[in-house]
Amino acid sequence: MCAHVLIAEDDKKQAEVIRQYLEHAGHTATEVYDGYAAIDEVRRRAPDLLVLDVMLPHLDGLQVCRILRHETDLPVLMLTARSTEEDLLRGLDLGADDYMTKPYSPRELMARIRTLLRRPRRPAAPDLHILRAGPLTVDPVRHEVFMSGQPIMCTPGEFTLLAVMAGQPGRVFRREQLLELTRGSDRYISCRIIDVHMGNLRKKIEPDPRRPVHLVTVFGVGYKLTDGRTGHAKSGGHASP
Missing domain, CATH: 1.10.10.10 (Winged helix-like DNA-binding domain superfamily/Winged helix DNA-binding domain)
Known part of the structure; x- marks a missing residue:
């Protein structure tokens, strides 16, 4: 399947590497470099998946995830240099679908992305979003x-x-x-x-x-x-x- 992936990563070189791997796999990708831009782009274009770095400027990835979870069931793969169990659980509790710590293998990242794209989105229960x-x-x-x-x-x-x-x-x-x-x-x-x-x-x-x-x-x-x-x-x- 061809999907559109939003990459929210303030390290532009890292974002470029992810984008190249996605395009090589037949997907399209957009890069943004801060939390506000990530929210704006999700609302504007509704991507199929969000690769979200935790340590974004202005508005961090955890806040971005929490805000977007009130609006969409978009799959979210979080990336972070933090590796403690508390940080991992916090990200998952806020609605992230998967979580990878840096440094990571781009091939493993692509495997995680393929898994999330294949996963059917869970239909929201009535009034769950209210x-x-x-x-x-x-x-x-x-x-x-x-x-x-x-x-x-x-x-x-x-x-x-x-x-x-x-x-x-x-x-x-x-x-x-x-x-x-x-x-x-x-x-x-x-x-x-x-x-x-x-x-x-x-x-x-x-x-x-x-x-x-x-x-x-x-x-x-x-x-x-x-x-x-x-x-x-x-x-x-x-x-x-």
Whole structure:
């Protein structure tokens, strides 16, 4: 079979070697060199397989894998110089299909790629992709948001922010982290945009935007998305960022 493979590897010489082996095997390949570009290219072209280096600049491979797993069942083969069992398990837990440590044999890499391309993609169970935090549901595939069953209209920026936070409800995100995970390839905006999105989202999903119980401010740190049962007082959440 002829497949299109995306190579996300910041070492351009290494990416070129992988591309040449893929083309020799009859496949086509595209190279990108940072995490944001990998996400953009997957969304734009929908490759058949992603060869993903963990140590990518700007957004590392583990974060890339976690974000893409909310959107696609694309097979992912991770490459890393890390060789500890903890790193390996973390990559697999985030949704990687296979994992190779550097240095590796290009022939073995191609054998792993052939195996993944032959493997049928598992059909997603109903609603498996839907993210939930209490009464809030986020559907990354259909690009829909519901609060207590009622549809919520969101801008693309607001939707991406909710999808990231709903993937890990209860986690406290710093503004800088949210900016990195949601801004895509645009590196020239400030953290203030996160505060603006939060204010707009609170008007849409909170019973009282002045006393939020879902999108909660953690003072001196950032924001977290809760199920609404913990209350603003316990988390120190008020409407002002």
